[in-house]
Amino acid sequence: MTAILGRAFLLLVLTLYTAFAAGPFIWAAMMSLRTTTEISNSHFGLPLPAHWEKFPQAWFNSNYSVYFANSASVVVTAVAILTIVGAMAAHCLSRYRFAGNRFVYFLIFSAIIFPPQITIIALFQTLVNYGLYNSLVGLTLVYVAVQLPLTVYILESFFARIPGDLFDAARMDGYSEWSIFWKVSFPIALPALATTVILNTILLWNEFLYAVVLITDEAKRTLPLGIQRFMGDQLEDVGMIATGLMIAIIPVVLIYAFFSEKLIQGMTAGAVK
């Protein structure tokens, strides 16, 4: 009897905590479907009737289509470059024994814990010098640099576990070093690559500090900047801000819905950061 009571109590605590963890998002999701007038009348009401038209409104009238497209292009490009550059470096560091190997690894690895503040001012200066300030290309390059250490770190530990015999066999068959990478390492590492792709996508999608320093043009804002801007301009329009938040959250939720285990794996592997 006490066991059942104990179990019930435990379940109650867990449910309460779930409400606490998820509550803010559910609240925002409900507000995203209600007009600001409805919200001011009752802040915790249900979205009845649901105003789905607010999504196209935010998308077309409040520039969210621009923010979304900017975020998407920066994140997709940066993640593509990161994956290839990171995989090449990780493959090289885990596969070849050469003087300076561990030194290069240590250099890149130690950058994982660098606080962004140590580079942000000089990056600003550098990008201004080269005309890449206030440009999505500049932001993309910076994003590649920011996530590169973590990517190399995760991939290197995976590549290091691929048995060397496989490479010897490939070399016997006359593969060049270059095609060994593309035809042996890369396909085998697909699960690890998927982890880094998903992890980098989420982290960069949410990135704020570099974007706020390096981008000022309205037409070049990424989603986090756009939301912040909208929040500053339309402080009272709670309903519309909530819709904007949902537009930023939905891609993340979709990725999480399909790849929850991969994502949890990536975030916890990236826990060193």
Next chain:
Amino acid sequence: MTRSSDRPPWGAIAVFLLPALVVYTALTAYPVVRTFWNSLHKVLPNRPDEFVGLANYATLLFSDDTFWRSVRNTLVWACASPLFEVGIALLLALALYAKVPGSRFFRIAWFTPVLMSYVVVGILWVWIYNYDWGAVNALLRLLGLDTWTRAWLGKPETALPALIFVTTWMWTGFNMVVLLASLHSLPSEVIEAAELDNCGWGAKLWHVIIPLVKPTLLNLLVLSFIGKMKIFDLVWITTKGGPLWSTETVSTYLYKRAFEWSTFDLGYPSTIAAVWFVIIMTCVLVLTRVLRTRDRLEY
């Protein structure tokens, strides 16, 4: 290792490593060096940098009250957060470990907050803390505790604790998932043996479970500490360091000095960055050294 270890194929190595090294050098290593260089100069736009020696450091360390205020806030945050986040996470992980129905669902639900950007989280909590209609005050009024209601982010006494609460809400689920994985990797006989020995729940937690997951616990504590030493986004979205500097962190102060206040000098904020960088790296080194050398438990 393979036979290639006899004579490394330098050509291939160069091709594979060069792109990463170029990115690293240009956009990580060079900016770090340039920040240190800046910190010794007065850096004004369209003018050659003027060498000022350690003057920036002297001003920062000996006569900048705002800086020290931000250091205090950041340290309070960085020291309080790990205890809450990891402590609560451990209790929740144990609750899930006790094989409650739906543990998979709980795990996925609790992990969600860390996947959201600080911008989203910040705006949500600005609303939750809203004086007139925020969820916190609404709940207090519902419970008849009207005297407890206040503008949580608008009062210097409550703003920092309120933000610490937000990061705790955000990161506890993450720590919980990591701890749960670590608990599941333990041999179940050890925990069952403790059950047979009939020792109390608290004793079991303290003498059996905590020592077993200690390496993970320490990692998470360090991680949480470092994360808070760098915190910027959440403060910037919610309070911008106010009211009255009560939530100013080193990162927000640095940002203000570099890009908000019209002082135009990038040398002084670079000094803040350099000092804080050295402090963070020292903390990381000391913490990992102190925590890692402790004897690992054998089982």
